[in-house]
Amino acid sequence: MEDCLAKKLEITVSEAEKRTGRNAMNIQETYTAYLIETRAVESQSEGQCAPVDSLWRRYSEFELLRNYLSVTYPHIVVPPLPEKRADFVWHKLSADNMDPDFVERRRIGLENFLLRVASHPVLCQDKIFYSFLTQEGGWKEMVNETGFQLKADSRLKALNATFRVKNPDKRFTELKHYSDELQSVISHLLRVRARVADRLYGVYKVHGNYGRVFSEWSAIEKEMGDGLQSAGHHMDVYAASIDDILEEEEHYADQLKEYLFYAEALRAVCRKHELMQYDLEMAAQDLTSKKQQCEELATGTVRTFSLKGMTSKLFGQETPEQREAKLKILEEQIQEGEEQLKSKNLEGRDFVKNAWADIERFKEQKNHDLKEALISYAVMQISMCKKGIQVWTNAKECFSKM
Amino acid sequence: AASAPKPLPSSGPKSLREMPHPLATSSSEEMGPALTPSPDLLLPRSIADKDLSLPNGTPVDTSSPASSSSLLNRLQLDDDLDVETRDLFVTVDDPKKHVCTMETYITYRVTTKTTRAEFDLPEYSVRRRYQDFDWLRNKLEESQPTHLIPPLPEKFVVKGVVDRFSEEFVETRRKALDKFLKRITDHPVLSFNEHFNVFLTAKDLNAYKKQGMALLSKVGESVKYVTGGYKLRSRPLEFAAIGDYLDTFSLKLGTIDRIAQRIIKEQLEYLVELREYGPVYSTWGGLELELSEPLEGVSACIGNCCTALEELSEDMTEEFLPVLREYILYAESMKNVLKKRDQVQAEYEAKLEAVALKKEDRPKVPTDVEKCQDRVECFNADLKADMERWQNNKRQDFRQLLMGMADKNIQYYEKVCVT
Numbered sequence: 118m119e120d121c122l123a124k125k126l127e128i129t130v131s132e133a134e135k136r137t138g139r140n141a142m143n144i145q146e147t148y149t150a151y152l153i154e155t156r157a158v159e160s161q162s163e164g165q166c167a168p169v170d171s172l173w174r175r176y177s178e179f180e181l182l183r184n185y186l187s188v189t190y191p192h193i194v195v196p197p198l199p200e201k202r203a204d205f206v207w208h209k210l211s212a213d214n215m216d217p218d219f220v221e222r223r224r225i226g227l228e229n230f231l232l233r234v235a236s237h238p239v240l241c242q243d244k245i246f247y248s249f250l251t252q253e254g255g256w257k258e259m260v261n262e263t264g265f266q267l268k269a270d271s272r273l274k275a276l277n278a279t280f281r282v283k284n285p286d287k288r289f290t291e292l293k294h295y296s297d298e299l300q301s302v303i304s305h306l307l308r309v310r311a312r313v314a315d316r317l318y319g320v321y322k323v324h325g326n327y328g329r330v331f332s333e334w335s336a337i338e339k340e341m342g343d344g345l346q347s348a349g350h351h352m353d354v355y356a357a358s359i360d361d362i363l364e365e366e367e368h369y370a371d372q373l374k375e376y377l378f379y380a381e382a383l384r385a386v387c388r389k390h391e392l393m394q395y396d397l398e399m400a401a402q403d404l405t406s407k408k409q410q411c412e413e414l415a416t417g418t419v420r421t422f423s424l425k426g427m428t429s430k431l432f433g434q435e436t437p438e439q440r441e442a443k444l445k446i447l448e449e450q451i452q453e454g455e456e457q458l459k460s461k462n463l464e465g466r467d468f469v470k471n472a473w474a475d476i477e478r479f480k481e482q483k484n485h486d487l488k489e490a491l492i493s494y495a496v497m498q499i500s501m502c503k504k505g506i507q508v509w510t511n512a513k514e515c516f517s518k519m
Numbered sequence: 520a521a522s523a524p525k526p527l528p529s530s531g532p533k534s535l536r537e538m539p540h541p542l543a544t545s546s547s548e549e550m551g552p553a554l555t556p557s558p559d560l561l562l563p564r565s566i567a568d569k570d571l572s573l574p575n576g577t578p579v580d581t582s583s584p585a586s587s588s589s590l591l592n593r594l595q596l597d598d599d600l601d602v603e604t605r606d607l608f609v610t611v612d613d614p615k616k617h618v619c620t621m622e623t624y625i626t627y628r629v630t631t632k633t634t635r636a637e638f639d640l641p642e643y644s645v646r647r648r649y650q651d652f653d654w655l656r657n658k659l660e661e662s663q664p665t666h667l668i669p670p671l672p673e674k675f676v677v678k679g680v681v682d683r684f685s686e687e688f689v690e691t692r693r694k695a696l697d698k699f700l701k702r703i704t705d706h707p708v709l710s711f712n713e714h715f716n717v718f719l720t721a722k723d724l725n726a727y728k729k730q731g732m733a734l735l736s737k738v739g740e741s742v743k744y745v746t747g748g749y750k751l752r753s754r755p756l757e758f759a760a761i762g763d764y765l766d767t768f769s770l771k772l773g774t775i776d777r778i779a780q781r782i783i784k785e786q787l788e789y790l791v792e793l794r795e796y797g798p799v800y801s802t803w804g805g806l807e808l809e810l811s812e813p814l815e816g817v818s819a820c821i822g823n824c825c826t827a828l829e830e831l832s833e834d835m836t837e838e839f840l841p842v843l844r845e846y847i848l849y850a851e852s853m854k855n856v857l858k859k860r861d862q863v864q865a866e867y868e869a870k871l872e873a874v875a876l877k878k879e880d881r882p883k884v885p886t887d888v889e890k891c892q893d894r895v896e897c898f899n900a901d902l903k904a905d906m907e908r909w910q911n912n913k914r915q916d917f918r919q920l921l922m923g924m925a926d927k928n929i930q931y932y933e934k935v936c937v938t
Contacts, residue, residue: 295806302803309796316789323785326778334771337764484809491813495820 122241127156128250130228133220134173149220150175151227155250172253176201179227181260182249186240187382188265191389192472193240194479196233197378199226199371204307222371229375239475270392282394286469292476293387296380303377307370314363325356348515355508362501369497372490376483383479386472393468397461404454411447414440608632609704609719611697614689615646624648625684627693629700631719637711643720649674651724652696658714659703666709667856669702670848671695672841691841698845754861762857769850776843779835786832790825797821 132152140146150173157167179198187195203219231250234240245263248256331349335342613628631643652671659668672695703709721727754762797818804814 298806299803302799302806306796306799306803309792309799313789313792313796316785316792319785320782320789323778323782326781327775330771330774330778334768334775337767337771484807487810488813491810491817495817498820 121238122235122247124236125158126235126250127158128228128231128235129154130224130231131171133224135215136175147215148175148177149215149223151224153231153250170251172251174249176223176227178249178257179230181257182246183230184269185245185260185263185265186234186243187385188269189243189245189263190239192386192468193237193475194379194382194386195240196230196237197375197382198230199223200374200378204374222367226371226375238478270389282391283398285391285394288473289387289390289469293384293391296384296387299380300377300384303373303380307373307377310366310370314366318359318363321356321359323356324352328353328356344515344518348512351508351512351515355505358504358508362497362504365497366494369490369494372486376487379479379483383476386476390468390472393461393465397458397465400454400458400461404451404458407447407451407454411444411451414444414447606634607704607710609700611693611700614693616684623684625689625692627696629719637713637716638720640720645720645722645724647718647724649692649696651718652699654724654728655714655718656699659709659712662712662714663709664856664859666706667849667853668709669699670845670852671699672845673848687837691837695841695845755864758857758860762854765850765854765857769847772843772847772850776840776847779840779843783832783835786828790828790832793821793825793828797825 130151131154134150134152135147136150137145137147152171152173154169154171156169176198183195183198186193199222203216234246240246245260248259252259328349328351331345331352335345335349338345608631610630611627612630614625615628617624617626626646626648629643629645629647631638633641649671653674656668656671659666672692703712703715709715717727718724753759800814800818800821804811804818807814
């Protein structure tokens, strides 16, 4: 396995800052800039601290980078960016892009994105990516100069357009189906989880009211007073604990979200294959019809009905010279067509091979990551319960002293 | 009454000492003939203290202020009482549904075990319905107006909202009725009340009830406590303090009741969401290969959490809330007793004033006023004594209750942890 950039370079997105500036349309706007810091790993092992390089980037530049990578490496499942707008929020979370919690989670997401790209065997070698991390000025121009926008297939953007593909690779069809289902199930999960979080928040917070009432009640009691008062305190602790618990859970939600967006990337690769296959089949079809035309012209027989045939019947046949000329053109076209078909075929096969390799890599990564995410979720739940047990045990002790 | 209770004259079964097999009988069928108390017994034992009676004429059990000090002594003893030294045990269980042409109702079995001389037999088992408990409580209030009578569970239930015959409702009621009788049993004065005795022992309670009514109309006593129209100028500090305490107490309990209900409601809503949450993991598991096992696992866990949460909510509803409500009712009835006390004191003060105004030359203070004074002091003493034990018991009860609540929550979390 080639050495990934991630092993040579330490990458962090360490800070986020609010900025104001003028955008392309010369309108004043507020945006958040993120500080990317890089440091060479090798020199650290020698006991020296390598200097830290840093530069600021905003979200739109990350987007540009990702678009570039998706177009340039269509057979790769390109890591996704954190969400553009806050989605799947439950009532306590803000949907505001400027909200500090949202910015913080986005910062983590962007760092994660860079690390994923840096540890991908193919993507990490890209020069544009490297410049993104190290070259502050002129990077945008550099990207645009690659002309990648021209390579972009606008058809890919029409996500739901169907192409009648006769012989797609079955694996890709299944995979596309899988990615659709995965997207659907994870979104459903995230939605319900947000509602669950909301409700749980309610349960915990209402217990805080106990704290208040117990305190008031203890004021009129003699022997029961102390016990009630301290129990009330524990109820307050219980109510307050939910904030931390749910913050941790957001991290789990973010991990799921990453794979929700990854599913989209997966789907894009399948679509690319579909398109390539479609183009291939169209080209083959075109070649066949041209060959047929050639044959007809050469033998003079009209096998299939054509307008040409009709007009020639009505208005007389072409001159032999005209026919010769036509034949020549057709033969050239056929030659071209056959070469194109060959290269398309080759392209297609290469694509399938490379894409499938990356897909396998992706599958392994996904299984590993999600398993870890589920385990840490379970650990979170257990710790939440243990806290609950502790609080109620303390409360019970207070009650027993009443 | 602090004075030694006289044994009930009986025509039927022999007294305790003469019984061949004291504890042999257990089932209700083997009980001796029903005790039909003779008319004598309907009048409380204070026949010797005839001059002491409350405005409506109902005789009072306590004979003199001196009785209250022995009452306090008894209280001290009560505190040290172990279960073994108790001589009266009452239980309510075995609810049964009865269907008649006119109505359907539930009866409960009331079992008594005792070594007291007031009871002819060591064991009794009778069937009673809510009406009977209600009757008993009214009788106790009438005959012991200076004491705090424990509350009964609510009489009326809104039909259609609560199912009167559902298991949960019947069980909750049974527990409350059991608590009611146990509290009376523990009370040094109330437990010797003969209405209570009859309630525990009579085969045909209705007959006794009718007799009681007949006698009452004979003597011309009104059931309701006559408000003499006396206004109290000021409550003595200690009783005012009790009044204030009760007010705040009811308020706080009311708030706690509302909070608990709100929590249960929130928990149920949480449960609804959880129930949708679990299966989604399952669906996902269906899509995956390697991940299917862990995903199914999560789904199953969530399912278990749902069950545990359901149990918690049920327990809170069935055990925690009813006790809270009971205490609120208790506080209410206690406040009424305080008001009655105020009445008695007001009457006393008014009469005292009247005498002072008359400026008659009398060698001694009229017995009228004396009586009032005694009454007031009795009332006060009884009330104080009762308050003390009530506070004690309440403390115990709440201790148990809140500990129970904590326990339930702990159990819930433990269950969740295990999954």
